[in-house]
Amino acid sequence: LERIMLALLLFFKLLPFAFAEVWTPTEKWNVDWETRYAKWVASPKVHQTIFSCRGRKNCVPGPYDGISADCADVSYILRVIFAYENSLPFSAKNPVASAESKVQRFTQAMTRFDAITAGPKRVVAFANYLGLSLGTETLSLNDSYPLALNRIASGDFYMYKKKGGDNFIRHSYNIKNIDAKGNFNLIYATQASKAAGDPLYERVKQLYTPPVKYRWGFRRYLLPETEIEGTDKVSFLTTRSEEQFSLALTLSEEAFFAHVKKLNATETETTDGILRGKLKELCEQIKERVDIVSKGLAHRAATQLKCMDYTNFDTHSTPSRDGRLKAMVLSLETTWRQGQGDTTILPATLALTSALLDEVPTASSQTDLLAYCPISYKANSVVSLREIVRRVKANLLSSHPNDSLEARWGETSTGRTQCPAFY
Amino acid sequence: MPRFLLNRFVLVGLAVSLAAGLFYIFSTEDVPTPVASTVPVTAPTTAPVLPEGPSPVQKVASLAAALETLKCKDLSPLLDSIDGLKLQDLRQKLAPLGPSTEQTHWENTFYTVDGIAFVWHLVPTESAEGSERWELKHFREDADGPTLIEGRPFLDKRAAMAYRKKIVSNEATMEQKLSWNYGDTLTVTFTAADTVRELRVTSPLFQFDCAKSGCTCEDYN
Numbered sequence: 001l002e003r004i005m006l007a008l009l010l011f012f013k014l015l016p017f018a019f020a021e022v023w024t025p026t027e028k029w030n031v032d033w034e035t036r037y038a039k040w041v042a043s044p045k046v047h048q049t050i051f052s053c054r055g056r057k058n059c060v061p062g063p064y065d066g067i068s069a070d071c072a073d074v075s076y077i078l079r080v081i082f083a084y085e086n087s088l089p090f091s092a093k094n095p096v097a098s099a100e101s102k103v104q105r106f107t108q109a110m111t112r113f114d115a116i117t118a119g120p121k122r123v124v125a126f127a128n129y130l131g132l133s134l135g136t137e138t139l140s141l142n143d144s145y146p147l148a149l150n151r152i153a154s155g156d157f158y159m160y161k162k163k164g165g166d167n168f169i170r171h172s173y174n175i176k177n178i179d180a181k182g183n184f185n186l187i188y189a190t191q192a193s194k195a196a197g198d199p200l201y202e203r204v205k206q207l208y209t210p211p212v213k214y215r216w217g218f219r220r221y222l223l224p225e226t227e228i229e230g231t232d233k234v235s236f237l238t239t240r241s242e243e244q245f246s247l248a249l250t251l252s253e254e255a256f257f258a259h260v261k262k263l264n265a266t267e268t269e270t271t272d273g274i275l276r277g278k279l280k281e282l283c284e285q286i287k288e289r290v291d292i293v294s295k296g297l298a299h300r301a302a303t304q305l306k307c308m309d310y311t312n313f314d315t316h317s318t319p320s321r322d323g324r325l326k327a328m329v330l331s332l333e334t335t336w337r338q339g340q341g342d343t344t345i346l347p348a349t350l351a352l353t354s355a356l357l358d359e360v361p362t363a364s365s366q367t368d369l370l371a372y373c374p375i376s377y378k379a380n381s382v383v384s385l386r387e388i389v390r391r392v393k394a395n396l397l398s399s400h401p402n403d404s405l406e407a408r409w410g411e412t413s414t415g416r417t418q419c420p421a422f423y
Numbered sequence: 424m425p426r427f428l429l430n431r432f433v434l435v436g437l438a439v440s441l442a443a444g445l446f447y448i449f450s451t452e453d454v455p456t457p458v459a460s461t462v463p464v465t466a467p468t469t470a471p472v473l474p475e476g477p478s479p480v481q482k483v484a485s486l487a488a489a490l491e492t493l494k495c496k497d498l499s500p501l502l503d504s505i506d507g508l509k510l511q512d513l514r515q516k517l518a519p520l521g522p523s524t525e526q527t528h529w530e531n532t533f534y535t536v537d538g539i540a541f542v543w544h545l546v547p548t549e550s551a552e553g554s555e556r557w558e559l560k561h562f563r564e565d566a567d568g569p570t571l572i573e574g575r576p577f578l579d580k581r582a583a584m585a586y587r588k589k590i591v592s593n594e595a596t597m598e599q600k601l602s603w604n605y606g607d608t609l610t611v612t613f614t615a616a617d618t619v620r621e622l623r624v625t626s627p628l629f630q631f632d633c634a635k636s637g638c639t640c641e642d643y644n
Binding site: 094095096097098100101102103106110111112129132133135137138168170191310311314422 | 529531533540542544546547548556560562564565566567568569570571574576578
């Protein structure tokens with residue numbers, strides 16, 4: 001009897017090892033599951049602290065806490081989590097496989113996570129493993145396809161690659177949802193947020209870099225052929241299109257994204273709505289810069305004002321961000337100019353935009369603007385958005401992380417560093 | 424019967440567990456069989472079985488590739504033979520054929536030591552501010568997928584390549600094989616002297632194979 005009991009014990013002890021996979025799928029991807037995936041990404045289940053609660057008060061870590069993700073990783077990992085929760089397969093091409101490699105694709109069937117308890121913990125390990133070799137290049141080249149611009153949905157992503165100096169800059173934004181006006185609410189991460197273990201970013205953003213190459217732009221996750229069945233192939237074919245690349249060649253940056261927005265809108269957005277959206281985003285981006293600059297200055301102080309090496313310079317400098325700020329200001333100005341005399345602009349919006357962009361604004365409108373978007377980059381001091389915009393347009397902001405706080409915000413031209421700039 | 428019970432992993436696991444249990448019960452020595460040796464090791468079945476040749480869906484998925492307009496007649500005159508062709512020559516020959524030739528997305532350098540396969544994976548990554556950096560990652564190819572051994576960041580690709588060359592050249596017996604993505608797939612095997620020995624291009628429209636004996640090309644359409 002003792003032997004039988006021990007045998008049974010052994011039997012049950014070994015049972016979990018029978019589940020060698022990260023999870024065992026019982027469903028197959030199809031159009032219905034794609035629709036459900038889109039709804040899931042748009043739902044509150046996908047949120048900023050899904051992978052990390054760092055710096056958030058009253059945040060309760062969820063089952064996927066501990067996932068470390070940069071921009072493209074998020075696109076992969078959201079698919080992983082949804083697939084796991086709904087017993088669907090996951091598959092991505094292994095970019096380090098030779099023709100002879102046994103593992104040509106990373107899938108939920110991988111057995112290397114057996115030692116980790118089955119469930120979310122194993123999924124977290126799998127997700128972090130994927131991040132070791134997958135990225136923007138693999139996502140755009142191997143694991144996604146370009147979308148028809150009128151078929152963009154939650155869960156799709158926008159990827160760009162642009163020349164920055166001698167190098168290329170790449171990024172990937174995940175579309176959380178699209179509002180009735182065709183604005184994209186994006187959820188995403190960066191290399192910096194990954195390194196810091198920060199939660200994801202989520203905000204409505206204007207996109208600025210049109211896709212100039214076929215591999216980038218608006219894209220959807222590509223299912224391996226074996227997972228697409230029957231009539232779903234037709235759906236796959238109808239959602240795929242390369243129109244965005246030819247359009248991007250013929251339209252200006254602003255016109256391209258305006259076209260995309262219009263295609264995805266169910267309601268026409270008034271000039272008032274566009275102006276309000278741009279004002280809001282500008283304010284948010286400047287406030288975000290306050291945080292980034294402050295972190296850089298904290299590092300500068302902690303290292304006794306030593307010149308930053310490449311890595312720290314790279315982490316705390318802001319040339320791309322500052323370039324985007326200027327693009328936002330110019331875009332706002334364009335909308336403002338084109339909207340002159342537009343009766344749909346509400347008085348409050350008119351007052352705020354006038355206060356920001358008119359050559360001679362009224363004193364009362366300045367008070368309103370200060371109340372709308374107070375910028376405080378140093379203690380006991382609040383600066384108006386108009387003043388920051390003036391400095392942005394005059395290229396007074398410094399992106400060098402070794403510069404003083406005042407120099408970084410263009411308050412003064414003194415306090416500039418002699419430390420090297422790496423780009 | 425619940426569907427998961429039909430899962431082959433479960434069945435294999437159950438069978439092995441039961442066998443281990445029975446073995447233990449009827450074994451004459453009163454020494455427990457080490458659990459570790461009885462753990463069913465399930466062979467990974469990670470690679471989906473793909474049909475031979477590109478399917479329509481694969482073709483569509485790949486249409487955006489730069490090679491989409493090329494056919495055998497475009498490549499064959501250029502590459503009658505690769506005998507003595509240097510890697511740089513190859514890049515120059517392919518350059519006019521497609522916009523993606525200059526886009527080297529990542530490079531894998533494969534080698535084998537004592538039967539164990541390794542790969543140096545050179546890949547561009549984004550930095551905090553969005554500037555480009557390169558990372559050289561060293562993976563060991565295990566039966567259950569690649570295992571990262573080390574990763575080294577570099578400021579530019581040239582520095583990363585120089586480092587790789589230094590490391591790789593230390594492996595005297597190693598056969599170098601470089602793959603990079605040209606459109607969909609372009610695999611080039613070359614000797615230590617950078618002379619191209621084998622070239623394979625798989626595009627949605629054709630399969631092109633080149634070796635010292637000459638090149639073959641098959642149009643799918």
